[in-house]
Amino acid sequence: MAHSCFAVLFALVAVRLVSGQNNSTYRDGATLVQPTYQPLTLGSVKPLGWFKDQLELEAAGLGGNMFDFYRFVHDSRWIGGSTEYSALDEASPYWFNGMVPLAFGLGDENIQSQVKYYLDYVLDHQQDDGWLGFETTEATRGLWARCLLLLGLIQYAEADPSQTERIVDAMHRYVVLAHSMLQNNYTGLIVHGNDTFDTAGFGVGRTHEMHIPLQWLYEKYPRNNSQIIWETMELMIDGGVSWGADWRTFWVEGVYPPVLYDTTPYDLSWVFIHGVNMAEGLRYPLSIYRMTSQEALREQTRTAVDLLAKYHRSLAGTIIADEYISDLNPSRGAELCIAAEVMFSSAYIYQYLGDNDIADWAEQTAFNALPVSVAADWWSHQYVQQENQPWSRNLSSTGFWSDVDSYANVFGLEPNYPCCTVNHPQGYPKFLANSFVSTGDGGLAHVFLIPATMTTTLDGENAVSVSADTNYPFSQTIKYNISATSPFDFYVRIPTWAGTNSTIRGNGNTTATTVSPSSQGLQKIEVPSGQATTFTLDLEASPRVVTRANNTAAIYYGSLLYALAIEYESSSRAPINYHTEDVLPANTTDSHTHDFSLTPTSPWNIAIDPTQIKVVRTNTTSSSSLPNPIWDLGAPPAELRVAAVEIDWPVAFDTAADPPANPAATGNPFSARFVPYASAKLHMAHLPVLQLSTVDL
Numbered sequence: 001m002a003h004s005c006f007a008v009l010f011a012l013v014a015v016r017l018v019s020g021q022n023n024s025t026y027r028d029g030a031t032l033v034q035p036t037y038q039p040l041t042l043g044s045v046k047p048l049g050w051f052k053d054q055l056e057l058e059a060a061g062l063g064g065n066m067f068d069f070y071r072f073v074h075d076s077r078w079i080g081g082s083t084e085y086s087a088l089d090e091a092s093p094y095w096f097n098g099m100v101p102l103a104f105g106l107g108d109e110n111i112q113s114q115v116k117y118y119l120d121y122v123l124d125h126q127q128d129d130g131w132l133g134f135e136t137t138e139a140t141r142g143l144w145a146r147c148l149l150l151l152g153l154i155q156y157a158e159a160d161p162s163q164t165e166r167i168v169d170a171m172h173r174y175v176v177l178a179h180s181m182l183q184n185n186y187t188g189l190i191v192h193g194n195d196t197f198d199t200a201g202f203g204v205g206r207t208h209e210m211h212i213p214l215q216w217l218y219e220k221y222p223r224n225n226s227q228i229i230w231e232t233m234e235l236m237i238d239g240g241v242s243w244g245a246d247w248r249t250f251w252v253e254g255v256y257p258p259v260l261y262d263t264t265p266y267d268l269s270w271v272f273i274h275g276v277n278m279a280e281g282l283r284y285p286l287s288i289y290r291m292t293s294q295e296a297l298r299e300q301t302r303t304a305v306d307l308l309a310k311y312h313r314s315l316a317g318t319i320i321a322d323e324y325i326s327d328l329n330p331s332r333g334a335e336l337c338i339a340a341e342v343m344f345s346s347a348y349i350y351q352y353l354g355d356n357d358i359a360d361w362a363e364q365t366a367f368n369a370l371p372v373s374v375a376a377d378w379w380s381h382q383y384v385q386q387e388n389q390p391w392s393r394n395l396s397s398t399g400f401w402s403d404v405d406s407y408a409n410v411f412g413l414e415p416n417y418p419c420c421t422v423n424h425p426q427g428y429p430k431f432l433a434n435s436f437v438s439t440g441d442g443g444l445a446h447v448f449l450i451p452a453t454m455t456t457t458l459d460g461e462n463a464v465s466v467s468a469d470t471n472y473p474f475s476q477t478i479k480y481n482i483s484a485t486s487p488f489d490f491y492v493r494i495p496t497w498a499g500t501n502s503t504i505r506g507n508g509n510t511t512a513t514t515v516s517p518s519s520q521g522l523q524k525i526e527v528p529s530g531q532a533t534t535f536t537l538d539l540e541a542s543p544r545v546v547t548r549a550n551n552t553a554a555i556y557y558g559s560l561l562y563a564l565a566i567e568y569e570s571s572s573r574a575p576i577n578y579h580t581e582d583v584l585p586a587n588t589t590d591s592h593t594h595d596f597s598l599t600p601t602s603p604w605n606i607a608i609d610p611t612q613i614k615v616v617r618t619n620t621t622s623s624s625s626l627p628n629p630i631w632d633l634g635a636p637p638a639e640l641r642v643a644a645v646e647i648d649w650p651v652a653f654d655t656a657a658d659p660p661a662n663p664a665a666t667g668n669p670f671s672a673r674f675v676p677y678a679s680a681k682l683h684m685a686h687l688p689v690l691q692l693s694t695v696d697l
């Protein structure tokens with residue numbers, strides 16, 4: 001999310017604006033389009049099992065400790081300190097947006113006290129004119145970071161009703177000010193003259209980020225301010241459009257660039273080809289759709305998902321972009337923030353479109369791309385991950401990377417821009433919050449199949465609680481236990497990869513029935529009133545081989561991507577400043593913060609024969625709990641053995657080159673150990689294919 005002053009790659013589109021124009025479409029009583037599935041109030045879903053372990057690690061790791069030491073949070077200007085990494089002033093709002101759902105999803109009192117301190121400080125220091133934040137001049141007052149703050153605030157207001165009134169008060173005061181700023185030639189959104197708040201165009205490229213909070217306010221607590229709220233959203237979009245950042249012009253087959261090299265003609269704004277922006281910009285059409293009901297915008301969302309899937313989505317579920325898209329070369333890598341934003345966007349889009357593969361995408365990112373870049377103990381992270389990553393260290397070259405430093409694939413505190421340090425923690429807590437949804441017919445659905453409990457009241461009177469006891473995605477069995485005061489329909493999402501022999505057995509039935517999901521992948525279970533309706537879902541999974549260009553392949557098993565496990569030695573040093581490379585002073589580090597380089601001690605240069613795969617279980621799973629931490633080499637219980645052979649695989653720019661097109665074997669075939677991608681911090685996932693003689697796996 002480049003906050004450096006790197007030159008804007010593509011010419012800014014000239015601003016065309018006639019001041020004072022009123023294009024408001026507000027009409028009294030205007031309503032918003034409703035999602036197909038509604039998320040539940042934050043705090044309704046609580047984690048169990050391995051997912052609870054992960055959130056506890058996050059709370060005990062960087063996420064939950066930054067408030068106490070990390071200069072961009074602890075010493076943020078938002079709470080009276082003096083340190084921001086850029087004029088966007090976004091660091092602590094990012095942190096807040098992730099810590100609020102962690103605090104209330106996990107029920108962690110320490111983190112609740114952190115976010116309460118921040119909430120109190122920010123609301124108590126709201127300025128007389130309604131501005132939220134510390135900036136006092138027009139040149140420094142950008143709206144962008146407020147979008148993140150507001151996202152955190154609405155989650156807070158949902159989770160803790162004792163704070164709702166004052167949060168809503170503050171939002172109303174702020175929105176009146178934002179509206180008047182935007183009416184005045186998009187002040188705070190578009191940089192004029194000597195304004196410093198957003199010289200690159202991050203905020204103006206993400207104008208729809210104000211919509212989720214303002215649409216929440218508009219629906220739940222409009223007071224007598226509906227028109228102002230509505231117009232503020234329209235002004236945001238209009239301002240972005242006039243600047244050249246209308247995502248409706250980009251998510252179009254024929255316009256969207258399938259590959260993008262220095263030589264590829266491209267004349268739209270740079271904002272569209274930036275991976276984090278793209279992960280966020282996926283939601284742009286739906287944000288407007290909610291207000292206009294234009295079916296074309298809903299359809300365009302599907303197009304956007306499909307374009308990304310076809311041209312730039314990684315095997316692990318993120319967007320290959322370093323920080324800009326180019327092609328599907330697995331060495332290029334993807335910034336960690338992209339995975340966090342993809343998880344949020346795919347969960348949101350799923351709630352509107354209901355397409356089963358979009359929920360699969362959210363899981364794919366959550367179980368692969370996000371955790372692979374975070375150390376098992378949640379104390380360090382990479383800025384850039386590669387699907388073929390034979391080592392993790394300061395590279396001697398930045399080669400093919402367009403705006404990433406050579407240090408970016410070190411696991412550290414701030415191995416590159418600090419945005420990922422403060423933004424990655426939102427991934428898992430929001431995934432938890434979106435794992436159950438209510439359905440239009442008064443029912444409930446478990447859509448991201450992680451272990452959790454859920455308690456809610458349906459239709460204001462049916463008190464329902466559900467527990468889903470599972471090691472999913474490390475096993476394919478989920479045991480449900482449901483109680484309800486009245487009968488209701490419960491749904492379980494059956495992933496698209498699940499075999500037709502997936503079964504469900506319940507309520508004392510001795511035999512299992514095969515599942516019969518709807519066209520959207522939901523399996524319905526009619527739950528009677530009473531305690532302890534129990535049933536067990538067994539998903540049928542088998543290894544799946546996905547082929548890619550140039551005779552390459554990758555292997556999945558269930559929702560997990562599998563990769564060659566590379567053994568490694570780890571060495572650590574004191575964390576360095578991402579910008580100066582000086583060792584960070586002790587007052588902005590913690591005794592747990594280190595920068596790690598991982599050096600391989602086993603071969604990485606292989607081709608595989610994916611017709612020879614065997615599933616092996618290293619740790620029996622029955623109903624036993626999983627190792628903690630789970631995203632560590634050897635911890636996940638199911639591994640694969642795959643026929644493989646070492647090949648000549650060149651190194652380019654100090655990392656693995658593209659998969660060789662005509663691989664030459666350099667040894668005898670052997671049985672290679674494949675493990676869940678995210679548990680192998682060094683890994684090779686996108687591999688050349690060779691036909692090999694039969695190997696004893």
Ligand SMILES: *[C@@H]1O[C@H](CO)[C@@H](O)[C@H](O)[C@H]1NC(C)=O
Nearest residue numbers: 021022023024026183227231
């Ligand atoms: C825009 O026009 C509408 C309809 O004429 C009017 O109700 C509204 O107050 C105007 N809004 C602004 C911001 O001038």
Ligand SMILES: *[C@@H]1O[C@H](CO)[C@@H](O)[C@H](O)[C@H]1NC(C)=O
Nearest residue numbers: 070071074075083585587588
């Ligand atoms: C850390 O210490 C330095 C002086 O050594 C001081 O300038 C800086 O403000 C301190 N930072 C924080 C976050 O306390």
Ligand SMILES: *[C@@H]1O[C@H](CO)[C@@H](O)[C@H](O)[C@H]1NC(C)=O
Nearest residue numbers: 015017019185190191192193
């Ligand atoms: C609005 O802002 C643009 C871009 O800075 C500028 O070119 C234009 O003159 C401004 N219009 C008015 C009426 O101030």
Ligand SMILES: *[C@@H]1O[C@H](CO)[C@@H](O)[C@H](O)[C@H]1NC(C)=O
Nearest residue numbers: 138139191192193194195196
């Ligand atoms: C911008 O800054 C320059 C130099 O400080 C100053 O001369 C100029 O008046 C400023 N322009 C505006 C629009 O504030």
Ligand SMILES: *[C@@H]1O[C@H](CO)[C@@H](O)[C@H](O)[C@H]1NC(C)=O
Nearest residue numbers: 172173176222223224225228
């Ligand atoms: C709403 O109406 C009340 C009473 O007329 C007024 O005091 C208040 O300022 C209004 N609020 C907004 C946000 O316009």
Ligand SMILES: *[C@@H]1O[C@H](CO)[C@@H](O)[C@H](O)[C@H]1NC(C)=O
Nearest residue numbers: 017018021022023238239242
């Ligand atoms: C307002 O609408 C007019 C006429 O449709 C259009 O030319 C203009 O670009 C719009 N202005 C903005 C700021 O969207």
Ligand SMILES: *[C@@H]1O[C@H](CO)[C@@H](O)[C@H](O)[C@H]1NC(C)=O
Nearest residue numbers: 394395396397398406576581
């Ligand atoms: C990392 O390597 C680059 C050369 O690619 C070098 O310029 C830089 O100083 C190194 N950084 C550290 C922290 O070793």
Ligand SMILES: *[C@@H]1O[C@H](CO)[C@@H](O)[C@H](O)[C@H]1NC(C)=O
Nearest residue numbers: 499500501502514540541542
């Ligand atoms: C489903 O299970 C039955 C009985 O175990 C087996 O005969 C059949 O081949 C399976 N079908 C598939 C598609 O795996």
Ligand SMILES: *[C@@H]1O[C@H](CO)[C@@H](O)[C@H](O)[C@H]1NC(C)=O
Nearest residue numbers: 504505506507509513525535
């Ligand atoms: C129990 O078995 C019956 C008969 O096969 C079937 O209709 C019912 O849906 C099953 N219930 C559950 C919860 O599996």
Ligand SMILES: *[C@@H]1O[C@H](CO)[C@@H](O)[C@H](O)[C@H]1NC(C)=O
Nearest residue numbers: 480481482483531532533534
């Ligand atoms: C289901 O939950 C109830 C409490 O809500 C508990 O008494 C019962 O033992 C549970 N049943 C199973 C099979 O876990």
Ligand SMILES: *[C@@H]1O[C@H](CO)[C@@H](O)[C@H](O)[C@H]1NC(C)=O
Nearest residue numbers: 327328329330549550658661
């Ligand atoms: C396939 O190989 C060709 C030739 O080496 C290369 O130009 C192209 O980028 C490769 N395609 C992919 C998707 O890696």
Ligand SMILES: *[C@@H]1O[C@H](CO)[C@@H](O)[C@H](O)[C@H]1NC(C)=O
Nearest residue numbers: 618619626627628634635636
């Ligand atoms: C199984 O899990 C335990 C932790 O519960 C771990 O120590 C052990 O290494 C695992 N066994 C294998 C073979 O991976």
